[in-house]
Amino acid sequence: MPVNSPTGLRTVAATRYVTPFREGGSLPGLVEADDLGMYVLKFRGAGQGVKVLVAEIVVGELARRLGFRVPEIVLVELDPELARSEPDQEVQELLRASGGLNIGLDYLPGSFDYNPVVRAPEPTEATRLLWLDGLVLNVDRSWRNPNTLLWHRKLWLIDHGAALYPHHYWRADRFPADRYRFDAADHLMLPFAGALSEVDDELSAAITPELLDEVLALVPDEWLEGDEQFPGADRVRSAYRDLFAARLRAPRTWVDELEAARAARV
Incomplete structure (x- = not known):
């Protein structure tokens, strides 16, 4: 049965592999867990x-605390023995290579790409x-790849594994963290966004060191x-704290660049 994880996320155990999602580059799959x-x-x-899993937790849980709708993220214990009943060799190999902790996002039945x-x-x-x-x-x-779902007429955010890309090399001498290219x-929301100044004040103030510590503590x-x-x-x-601190430090030139891209689109 599900247990409370030291990280604060629930931990469940996968009991059945149901089907792959072929549209995902990393071949995510639908599983049933011991909490049903x-x-x-x-x-x-x-x-x-x-x-990629770290980025899913950090960005997904940060978004949730900022008021966005994100499916519940859980830690999933995966027994490689589940591969025995899977006929697809590619899926078999993935299951066998992923024993231990993985992550799962609550499946939203009936949802579709936004x-x-x-x-x-x-x-x-x-x-x-956009911010x-x-x-x-x-x-x-x-x-092209919205990574948002519409469920019960509401927008839900998914798939944040490509975010925080500097953590793949962590080279401080490569670029200053506030100058990483974006x-x-x-962007899906660029044609619909308004001026960023008000949300910039709101959201940058909301992301406190304490909030970041809370989110980072969720990562195993x-x-x-x-x-x-x-x-x-x-x-x-x-x-990660240093990366966020640099991105949030005023003046935030990346916000100016977002505003310029938005103004050029209007």
């Missing part, structure tokens, strides 16, 4: 590695989401301890 819930499982054994042309977003929500993705460097929320030209230590650049989970968490 259904979850979209993101595998630690996928090609992108555990840092299309802003069919249902225009509320302007403030669009502006806040959030600029902050976390989420390069994967475009009109091209908003194809074992996913951080294997980092090649920094020794130990605490040091890696400090690197």
Whole structure:
């Protein structure tokens, strides 16, 4: 049965692999767990590695605390023996490579990809989401790949594994953290966003050091301890704090760049 995790996220055990989602590059799958819930499982054994799972937790849970709708994120214990009943060799290999902790997002039955042309977003929500993705460097929320769902007529955010891309190398000498490139030209919400000044004041003030500590504490230590650049989970968490501090430090030139992209689109 589900247990409380030391990280604060619920932990469940996968009991049945149901089906793959072929549209996902990392081949996420639908699983049933011992709490009888259904979850979209993101595998630690996928090609992108555990840092994608770290980004899913950090960005997803930060978004939730800022008032966005995000499916519940749980830690999922996966027994590689589940691969025995799976006929697809690619899925078998992924299951066998992903024993231990993975993450799952609560499955939203009947949801479908959000299309802003069919249902225009509320302007403030669009502006806040554009700002959030600029902050976390989420390069994967475009009109081609919206990574948002419409469920019960509400917008839900999914798939944040491509965000926080500097953590794949952690080289402070590569670029200053406040200057990492974020091209908003194809962002899903750019045509619907308003001026960013008001949401910039609101959201930057809301992301306190205490809030960041709370979110970073949700990441399992074992996913951080294997980092090649920094020794130990605490040091890696400090690197994430430094990244956010640099992105939030005034003047936020990346916000000016978002505003310029928005103004050019209007």
